[in-house]
Amino acid sequence: MKKIGISLFVIMVMILSACGSASSSDLEEVVLADAGWDSIRVHNSVAQMILEEGFGYDTEVTAGSTAATIQGLRQGDINVYMELWTDNVKEVYEEATEAGDIETASVNFDDNKQGLYVPTYVIEGDEERGIEPAAPDLKTVEDLKKYPEIFADPEDPGRGRILNAPSGWAVADAINAKFEAYGLDETMNNFMPGSDAAAVADLVDAYEAGRPWVGYYWSPTAITAKYDLTLLEEPAYDEAVWNDTKATEFPPNDVVVAVHKDFPEQAPEVYEFLQNYETSSALTEEALNYMDENGAEPEEAAIWWMKQHEDIWTSWVTDEVAEKVKEALK
Numbered sequence: 001m002k003k004i005g006i007s008l009f010v011i012m013v014m015i016l017s018a019c020g021s022a023s024s025s026d027l028e029e030v031v032l033a034d035a036g037w038d039s040i041r042v043h044n045s046v047a048q049m050i051l052e053e054g055f056g057y058d059t060e061v062t063a064g065s066t067a068a069t070i071q072g073l074r075q076g077d078i079n080v081y082m083e084l085w086t087d088n089v090k091e092v093y094e095e096a097t098e099a100g101d102i103e104t105a106s107v108n109f110d111d112n113k114q115g116l117y118v119p120t121y122v123i124e125g126d127e128e129r130g131i132e133p134a135a136p137d138l139k140t141v142e143d144l145k146k147y148p149e150i151f152a153d154p155e156d157p158g159r160g161r162i163l164n165a166p167s168g169w170a171v172a173d174a175i176n177a178k179f180e181a182y183g184l185d186e187t188m189n190n191f192m193p194g195s196d197a198a199a200v201a202d203l204v205d206a207y208e209a210g211r212p213w214v215g216y217y218w219s220p221t222a223i224t225a226k227y228d229l230t231l232l233e234e235p236a237y238d239e240a241v242w243n244d245t246k247a248t249e250f251p252p253n254d255v256v257v258a259v260h261k262d263f264p265e266q267a268p269e270v271y272e273f274l275q276n277y278e279t280s281s282a283l284t285e286e287a288l289n290y291m292d293e294n295g296a297e298p299e300e301a302a303i304w305w306m307k308q309h310e311d312i313w314t315s316w317v318t319d320e321v322a323e324k325v326k327e328a329l330k
Contacts, residue, residue, distance in 0.1 A: 027266040029058040033069040033081040036166070037196050038298060039220055040083035042287045043108065045302030046313065047082055047277070053328035054321035055270055065168035067092075074101040076260045079267075080274065083108055087253040088170045103264060105257045105274040111281045114171070114218035114250050116141050116162065116178075117229040122150070122212045131210045140233045141182055148187040150212045160188040163199055163215025167192050175216055177246035203227075220281035222288035276316035283309065303329060 030051055032044045048059045062069065062078050066089060072078035074096050081102075086093045096102045118138065120126075125133035134150050137143070144151070148160035162184065165172040172192060179185045193199040199215060200223055206213035207227055214232075217223060234249040235241070241248050257274050264271040287305040290296055296304070306313055307329060314322040 027057075027079075027263075029060055030267065030270065031060045031062055031077065031079045033073060033078045033084075034061045034063040035066050035069045035083075036063070036169070038222065038288055038291060039284050041298035042284065042291070042301050042305070043082040043279075045299045046306060047080065047274075048299075049302060049306065049328070050273065050313070050317060050321070050325055051270060054317060054325045055267075055273075057267070057270070066170045067168070070096065073258065073260055076262060079260050079263050081258045082277075084256050084258045085112075085171075085253055086256055087251045088174070090251075092170075100261055102258050103261055105259055105271060106277050108255050108257050108277060109220070109280045109284060110252070110254045112219055112253055112255060113224075113231055113281075114253070115216070115234065116144070116175075116214060116232045117217045117224075118212070118214045118232065119207055120228040120230045121210065122214075123230060126210070129210055134212050138232070141178065141184075142234075144214060144232070145182065145184050145187045151188070151214050153189050153191070156189055160214075161191050162188050163202060163213075164190055164192040165216045166195050166199060171216065174246045174250070181245040181247035220284040220288065222285065222292040225285040225289050226292060273317050273321070278316075279312070283312070 032047065034041060034044060044061055048061075051057045051059050062072055064072065069078060069081065070084070070089060070092055073081050084093065097104065118135075121129070121131045122134050123136060123138050125131050125136075135143075135147050138147060144160070144162065148158070151160040151162065153159050153161035162175075162179075164175045176190065179188070179190050184190075193202065199217070203213055203215065203217070203223060217229070219225070223229075235247065237248045237251050239251070242251060257277050259271065259274065283305075286308070287298075287301040290304050291298065291301045294300075306325075310326070314326075317325070
């Protein structure tokens with residue numbers, strides 16, 4: 001009886017251990033975050049191709065605002081965030097990292113820019129298009145308050161209009177602070193578009209017509225690659241000033257691949273792949289240009305990009321995984 005009891009105990013421990021192991025590592029579907037812009041969708045599509053064809057995982061994408069998707073990552077409803085702009089959400093990112101809710105797998109790219117842009121013809125003109133410079137002395141963000149008539153708000157005569165980031169984007173709060181810090185609200189209205197698509201449509205309409213335009217944008221994007229835009233100057237980044245008033249240029253921004261804390265254990269082979277994931281603004285803009293020029297979806301641009309840069313993405317994975325993905329791309 002004693003021997004039987006010990007044997008039953010050992011069997012129960014083995015069963016419980018096996019169950020525990022399955023619950024921590026048996027992940028069948030990988031959920032990625034879509035915070036609302038094209039470049040994150042392209043990187044999601046590249047990762048999905050590799051995850052599905054190379055590793056055999058199902059994938060899903062959860063769309064939402066920056067705040068909502070980061071919260072989803074912290075809670076484990078989202079597994080992977082392919083393009084997390086760390087300094088746009090610095091406080092939340094540091095808090096989530098220090099709390100151990102998320103892990104940073106890699107830096108996707110760190111050569112990006114963001115801020116308030118104008119078409120270069122506003123400052124320099126465009127002789128070929130017959131456009132005279134409307135504001136030849138415009139250099140800085142603070143200068144904008146001197147030009148309400150140049151960037152006139154069609155719905156509020158006598159005042160100018162600056163396009164902010166879309167509502168729900170973390171960076172919109174920084175632009176709001178800059179309005180106050182630089183006194184832009186004295187002469188300019190702070191207009192917040194409903195989406196990235198709405199902001200792009202507004203810029204494209206103005207650019208094609210040769211009209212002045214000013215608003216928030218960033219690189220890498222198809223827009224900054226396609227159009228000749230000038231990023232208006234701000235004082236050099238100073239952490240203390242930034243934390244107080246935001247009256248400096250945007251801080252250096254590591255755009256990282258981040259995962260939920262449990263993911264490295266749930267899918268260690270995928271986590272290793274994500275640790276190797278690294279691109280650049282220029283590489284990302286290639287895919288975005290392809291989307292723009294061909295009216296392509298992010299999935300199509302990702303496939304095109306992977307065919308163009310086989311040497312890059314195959315370095316992120318094992319030869320076995322690479323062969324499976326290459327076969328799927330044929």
